[in-house]
Amino acid sequence: MDSRFFPERWPTRPETAVFVSGVTSMGLEILAGRILAPEFGNSIYTWGGIIGVFLAALSLGYHRGGKRAATSASHGRLVGVFLATALYVAGVVLLGDLVVQSTGVLPLPSQFASLPAITLLFGPPTYLLGYVSPYAAELAGGDVGATAGHVYAVGTVGSIVGAFATTYLLVPLLSVPQIGLVLGLSAVLAAAAVAAPALDGTTGIRVGVVALALVAATATGGLGPGVGGDVVHAEQTAYQELRVVDRGDTRTLYLDGQPHSAMALDDPTRHVFEYTRYFHASMLFADETDDVDRVLFVGGGGFTGPRIFHETYPNVTVDVVELDPAVVDAADEHFGIPDSPRMNVHVGGGRQYLAETNRTYDVIVLDAYRKDTVPFQLTTVEFMRLAAERLDEDGVLVANLISAPSGPASEFYRAEYKTMRQVFPRVYSFPTAGGPVVQNIEVIATKDDALLTREELQARSERRDVGIDLSSDLSSYRTDEPTDDVPVLRDDRAPVDSLLDGAVGQRYVRVRANETNGTVAGDRTSLREPRLRATA
Incomplete structure (x- = not known):
């Protein structure tokens, strides 16, 4: 040798x-x-x-x-x-x-x-x-x-x-x-x-x-406060720590200790978090609900939003782009991704998918997060132009943000609002918790430059069957936000982290949907999920 x-x-x-x-x-x-x-x-x-x-x-x-x-x-x-x-x-x-x-x-x-x-x-x-x-x-x-x-x-x-x-x-x-x-x-x-x-x-x-x-x-396994409940599944993925936890009648997907999706075990099509109800509002901004036949979700998580869309609208094909293949596997096993030709799963980055596909969509829902921050490449004006190109002429973009609607913690929300206004003629927003607290804010952008008022949206909600009653949700309608003191986010400068500095130390209020037969019953309640400790 x-x-x-x-x-x-x-x-x-x-x-x-x-x-x-x-x-x-x-x-x-x-x-x-x-x-x-x-x-x-x-x-x-x-x-x-x-x-x-x-x-x-x-x-x-x-x-x-x-x-x-x-x-x-x-x-x-x-x-x-x-x-x-x-x-x-x-x-x-x-x-x-x-x-x-x-x-x-x-x-x-x-x-x-x-x-x-x-x-x-x-x-x-x-x-x-x-x-x-x-x-x-x-x-x-x-x-x-x-x-x-x-x-x-x-x-x-x-x-x-x-x-x-x-x-x-x-x-x-x-x-x-x-x-x-x-x-x-x-x-x-x-x-x-x-x-x-x-x-x-x-x-x-x-x-x-x-x-x-x-x-x-x-x-x-380490000392420290943890989240109560039964850990159904846990693993370290290539991108994050993943856990599926059952607590009471709710199954929750945690990524890096933060809840990203939740499903009611007794009714998988029921909304657990209030913000997911606003995804249906996209149907009110479309010309007619029947004209919506293809929807894209950027960010899959536990696939609760995509699954509810799939079950609620029998004529709609739902595409989902999820970066982490382990998240897709966990969602399939523990949350149940519908085995249907109307549900298509793509593993990869959302921006990369939009850049490579030739398909156009009636609705694009942006719901991708790392912890409680949107990846910066999905916030910029260049990305918004790309998303607009992949929308039909009457298409609607829905972006789920975690920020405050006003006050010192609102800089990221208002910067994203200003960025979207560079591309879309009309931008609307719907805070989910009320008040100037850090919360989920649903921002909806359209290619139609005609302004839809709160009253017109309420009238459409009464006329159209979008699967749930959105009348109380639409009351948080906002438009024309002040943006003079915040930047347009660009690929070469998107200071998302510094724009979120004002939210440091503030309570993030996540609202649970209290639904009975598809309607919101009673007052909304705020929920702050405890952090899941990073141990086995």
Whole structure:
């Protein structure tokens, strides 16, 4: 056999240490995004904070480790660094959710809200891993330049392996605590490898105790308040944490800890959340309900809206675009996607689908979210032009937004309203909760420049059969919003995150529909769903 295909020697203990430190640090960085997303989302601020804290902690570790390496570097100290790192990871698994929720209530602007949690949870273990490279370089000896280059190369290879392994193996297959267990055990195994062949006595006991601590922390699933109910299904998808939870007579789909769809188990076609009722209002803006024969939903979730449309309008074909294939599978298994030629599911990005399809629609419903934020690429004027091109001449666009209709928390809503007005002659909105609170606001845009008044809509509601009585819903009608102080959102500048700063710390009021035979009975009630903790 050609020896070039086989290593000439086993990795040395310093090489093993540097490689594993790279694997572990990069794995923790990706895990940080999963732990923080349910509370802080996946915004540029969250990921910028993660990257910044990790780099700062590593740099400090490199600096302090380099100063101590000449006098303190030893295999025993490397063992201690890895065991301390693994023990801290056990603490992250056990207490991470408590730390995230506790720091999430601090009165900080949204740009900086995640920084305390990132620093407390991931600063110390990353700082400790920073000691590994200078210690390993000192222990490896030899020419300083050659040794330093070799250490950096091995560490970088470890980081590459950690990035790909965590992204493509651990996240799709394991829960957040299990990923923490794997990364923590990698540090424990590195400690054992560095200690060998003297892995006995006190060192062996320390390695065993830390390994047991990791297993125990993972077995608890983490401490922290959770959502009551029975977890029917849970998984880490390529995009988010997904859970299906039954509570009472309601089944809810949670994505990154936030409720995205809900279904009444005793009547799957009944609206659970009030905002989904407004999807039917699109039929009132069309010339005639009978003329609507094809509807597109961008964002599937639990497919509750698409399914209700499919069942309510027997002549309508419903297309649904959902980015996450795991969401489609969960919706099919636990919510029931109709097996019908009038229900078509497309897996992919909504904007990409609209750019590639030649089909036009009578109604397009935008209901895609990451946590409680619309992906910025679905908010811009360029996207609105694309959506308008895919609408028939009398087509209607419905956008579900989470914002406030007025006050400091209304900037995103008013910016989106202004953006849609750049493309559509008429834009209407319907807040679902009343008052200046953060809530679902349904924004409806039409290509028809004739203004439909509230009274004309009420008259159409009385004349047309759209499946439910919308008379009370239409009372929240708004038009001609003030937009002078907000920007038009564009592909090259769509500051969605900063526009939502005013909503930080405000209560998000999600209204439950109280329906009896298709009508709203009684007063609306506000609901604030507790966050689902990111553990198994």
